[in-house]
Amino acid sequence: MAHKSGDREKYGLEGSERINRNLIDKDRRIVVASNRGPLGFSEDDSGRAAARRDSSPVSGLFESLEHTPLTWVSGAVSATDRRAADELTNEDGAINHDLLPPKWRQILISTPRRVHHKFFNVICNPLLWFIFHRSWSPTFTPNIGSQEHDAWERGFRALNESFAKRIDSSGSDQQLVLLCRDYQLMLVPGLVRAKNRNALIHYSVDTPWPWPNDLRIIPEKWRREILASLLSADVVTLSSPADISTFEASVTEVFNGEPTIENSGRGLKIHSNGHVTTVDVSTPLLRANQLDPVVSNSSTSRLITQLESTANEHTFVTVDRAEPHKNVVRSIVAFGELLKKRPELVGKVRYLLFLTPGPSHVSAYKRLNEEIRRSARRVNDSARGENPVQVYMENNFYRAIAGLVVYDTLVSVPVIDGAARSVLDGSVINQKDGNLIVSDTSPICRALSESAYTVSYTDVEGISHAMSSAYDEPVESRQATFDAVAKLLEASSKENDVESALERLLSI
Incomplete structure (x- = not known):
């Protein structure tokens, strides 16, 4: 049975007061x-x-810190x-x-627009974003020239310095407790530490962490600057256990084995320059309380009705950003293979893709969007007058949520991913007891391995076979998927990412 709003209390998702409030006193500022x-x-x-x-x-x-005094710098x-x-x-x-x-x-x-342009449009996206998501083809791209070096100094570092200066001046004599996140701000921990040795700093990496070979795409000076900054934090959290391994390998290579690294069970303790950094895995964020009002919103309800108005027996859905690493084209090709092998399914199944377009100034996104539409046309042209593949290339949050509500099978087969957001959100709000097809590189794969169809992201034949099996699966057996998600919900209630991070940090 699909999870409904009333399940939230059962799984412990209501506001938590787990933090020891004695740790948050007038002598500390968050x-x-x-x-x-x-x-x-x-x-x-x-x-x-x-x-x-x-x-x-x-x-x-x-949200669980809504009663805690904090300053948010963005x-x-x-x-x-x-x-x-x-x-x-x-x-x-x-x-x-x-x-x-x-x-x-x-x-x-x-900051001035030219500074932000250099920061975001030159360094963050696509350069760093593509590195973190293994989207470059380094034989040909990228080329890091004088423009990129200038953008690093006068864009990326300059904006990080603006953040650090404002963070350090946002209080007086109170001890600074900094919760920093987003790959765009990787230099902030080091810049803050240089001015405030007594600060408690937590940094959260929401993207996958690249292997050393991928990190070598950027100049050595930049690599050292990024890693030295992160190792100045007290706690660094990564998206998955695999990212712990790649982070350790990066630190070992860039610093020639100088830091002492200890295995601490589920993470690492890295001793560098007299400082100890704990590296751990963050808990997935489940947004049940946020999404319930969106599902019941009149705009979403209308879109749900529209999507349910067709006579199809089975709806495959992908909800994601149109990114190279999301592997959308292969999933469309796999759906086409399904219809070739089982032509009796034409008119009975459909594949809806709700894709948020990437930044228009990056040529790689333009090429990807064209290839997605081309792949969809090929499948539709072979479907005897039907149009089973429908691509919604738009920034429409309500339609995307409607898609997550109505899917019979959610398809998420990225090359690499950070939070597997659509899988987490869909498994909470879906009303069809939908099953899941996920790639074995997804960070959610381990938790759902026994109740989801797991595939290799390159295996078009395997993805197509998983789609066929998902279509044939009796509705009753889908309960296993939701049992696995219930365990995630329960774990999240016991170890909320921000609350547990703050507790660990304040206990140092």
């Missing part, structure tokens, strides 16, 4: 640093910046954000808003 913050901004009818709660996973991650990532930094801040440069918990405030880091 600062969260991330690329995006809890408030996003858009232009209202008068042309002024208007605040809205951000729906990203990062924002929801900190980037002004758009022109409207920069306007909000000018129009909505108070005397100390912070935003206090009714949409925020009473004890929270948000500070926007607004």
